[in-house]
Amino acid sequence: MESSFPAYEVIIVGGSAAGLSAALLLGRSLRRLLVIDNGKPANRQTPHSHSFLTRDGISPTELNTIAREQALAYPTVRLIDDTAVTATQHATGFSVTTETGNTYRADRIVLATGLKDELWPIPGFAECWGISVLHCPYCHGYEVHGQALGILANGDAAFEMSRLIYHWSPRLTLFTNGPSTLSVEQAEKLQKHQIEIIETPITEIPHQNGQLSGLLLADQTHYPLTALFSRPPIVQASDLARQLGCVHNELGFVQVDDFGRTSIPGVFAAGDTHTMMRQVVVAAANGLRTAAMINKELIDEYFN
Template identity: 75%
Template sequence: MTSAQPDYEIIIVGGSYAGLSAALVLGRSLRRVLVLDSGQPANRQTPHSHSFLTRDGATPAELATIARQQALAYSTVTIKTATVTRAIKQDTGFIVSTDAGDSYSAGRLLLATGLTDQMLPIPGFAECWGISVLHCPYCHGYEVHGQALGVLANGDAGFEMGRLIHHWSANLTLFTNGPSTLSPEQTAALKRHQITIIETPISVIPHQDGQLSGLLLANQTHYPLAALFARPPMHQASTLGWQLGCLHDDMGFVQVDDFGRTTIPGVFAAGDTHTMMRQVTVAATNGMRAAVTLNKEMLEETF
């Protein structure tokens, strides 16, 4: 193992809202920081971001551009476009390697690599994802409230999503995309609130540039909709947490304490990497929290 001094004090893997929020705080803390970002954020198809105080309705790209500019205003912050494929622990910290064959070292790592949504095998689903096939009513519900909405889910998830989305529109249909696995009590509660339950499989989601017109079912019935809410499976966008030996919970999230520390000393996590609360505000907040803790730890080591 090498004993050379690391290239940077902190490497942040992932340059979206959590990573850039951390970079901003660490830059203002005079820390030498490298942000490595693949340039493939999970919300890249989403037209507008909502519920972020002072930036409600901004595009995700606009938010990211401003965040990069503000982080780079601090001379100790460097941002590179690269996909990190490997991370190992050494005696002076960590070494990360990219798909381009470059390697960088740092005393500490912050994993802000986020999640990848697994698109359902329904024609039109991927094209509409983030535009009119939506995952979060807090992010996108207001824009379609009171209109004809659909929920694509089944069983307990179908019931919970149906109850949630019903707050934004009483004109709601639950599509189970096959035989219902709702309990009798759940079915009765949904019907009591005039939520129609459709079990016929979905054939295709007709759309124009990602804006759906409704759902076409296997029996050729077309249901007009303004938007469809769904929560497809998701998984870690990177295997770095596992490579480093960080513990993960049953859902695959990296386990952290209240300050973003993982179970591996020197490795922190922020953003969607450790929570299913996927709002921009949440990511920025826990990125800042991890950065403050990182700086505090480093100060304690040298003072």
Template identity: 70%
Template sequence: MSLYSSNYDVIIIGGSYAGLSAAMVLGRSLRRVLVLDNGKPANRQTPHSHSFLTRDGATPAELSAIARQQALAYPTVQLIEATVTSSAQDSQTFVVTTDSGATYSASRLLLATGLKDQFPAIPGFAECWGISVLHCPYCHGYEVHGQTLGVLANGDDGFEFGRLIHHWSPNLTLFTNGPSTLSAEQTKALTQHQITIVETPISAITHQNGQLSGLVLADQTDYSLDALFARSLLSQASPIAEQLGCLHNDIGLVQIDEWGRTSVPGVFAAGDTHTMMRQVMVAGTNGLRTAVVINKDMIEEEFQNVLQ
């Protein structure tokens, strides 16, 4: 008899787009799948999702609801709303424990836990994140193209981000939030493209229900804006990969091979956990690809055991 409350072929930690995409493929592959999800996706404040073919403009909640319905239509797929607090390997089995104290086991583990945004200490920034403080022009640039925009960044990142956003609107100001660390050549290139550079620190973002109207600087100057592009600091949303000993790269992403395998045999990763490409369609594709590899690995193991 098992020591654990349930045994599965695959446990997927994270039930957003990568996790549910993988669950569907594995369910269709007749695998017993458990998805554990805490219900707090990184894009929960975002009003609309874009660049997802056939679903452009849908809300993240709509996409998640459809994904859950379709993945859970397969009888071997189960979803439990819970936060996974720990995981360990017991011989050939991975055991996960949730915040309720429940434990589950499987021979394969897929980490689709994503990344956590850490925001600068600027009043209004967190409230506007995903609504009018935007991280990706491919997700949100079209909706604000031609409007009065700002970019919050400095140095090499400020130069690259500034010229990227300039493609969507010539009405652009780069806010370095302190002394500029741009090179002389970068400064010249930006100013020649009529990108204003403001070094005065930002005191606050003025907004109404997340829709910003401008920035207040430390010298009390008000800058009217329609949207601000900025990047957050990122960290893993879950400690599970680190607990299991999965290697990470120098910016904290889980290292995988081209098929989603981590450095720990039997542990896979999909979605934002291992990539800076934080788009819904990319996450879904990652989940599908990794699920196919997981199923293939299990088939090879089954035949290998027989041949031996």
């Protein structure tokens, strides 16, 4: 059904760091905007986020709660808890239809829908994700530095992750979860740094409330660990960008310029949708920069 609400100048799909940062600046710019958010950010299990100046250690949930309050303090900002399922371009702008059947119209769209991790189907992996199974040492490495850490990866990715994580802790074991695809040279370099390579498949990640105690292997060996680093495949959390015809790069990210403009005029992307830098502070900066460009475009249109 068609929404009874008037057309907006901007619709922001996604109400996490990038989307709310954009909403805050646009609200302060007196723009009429709608944020559509389903409350399922990729970091929703993560107890703490880090490296955000003045907010180091705050939980992503608390950060989003504060961000919502601050963005919604501006009267031209509206937020609905819903999932955007379709997006369509029209001669005079764009429309977005939600899971509940409402349709909203705007002059510009910001896609801040983020990424989705396709978690490995190992019992315990999903429950520990973001808590003790980690993807980023810049986000979580300090808290486990110097401790017994594992890496779940293989081939070139395993080698690069091992080099990276070794900086935080030399007490490192690489689990390839099957036959190693490392090159001879890569394996020799890891062994030179006393990084053990274990090829036995992983059968389970024993844990308590997401905090793993180690890895249980197919030969019934239990390897005690404090944390496990892994980077499972990532995909776009929403296909709205593809629905609108936005160009994606070879890695599957939405292609944008320095201000978040996609290949479709009027469609912007912010946050994880277009970058591998999955830090909260980066997403927030992306959102602000994108919002500033949107406001400039609207001024250019209206003041001519």
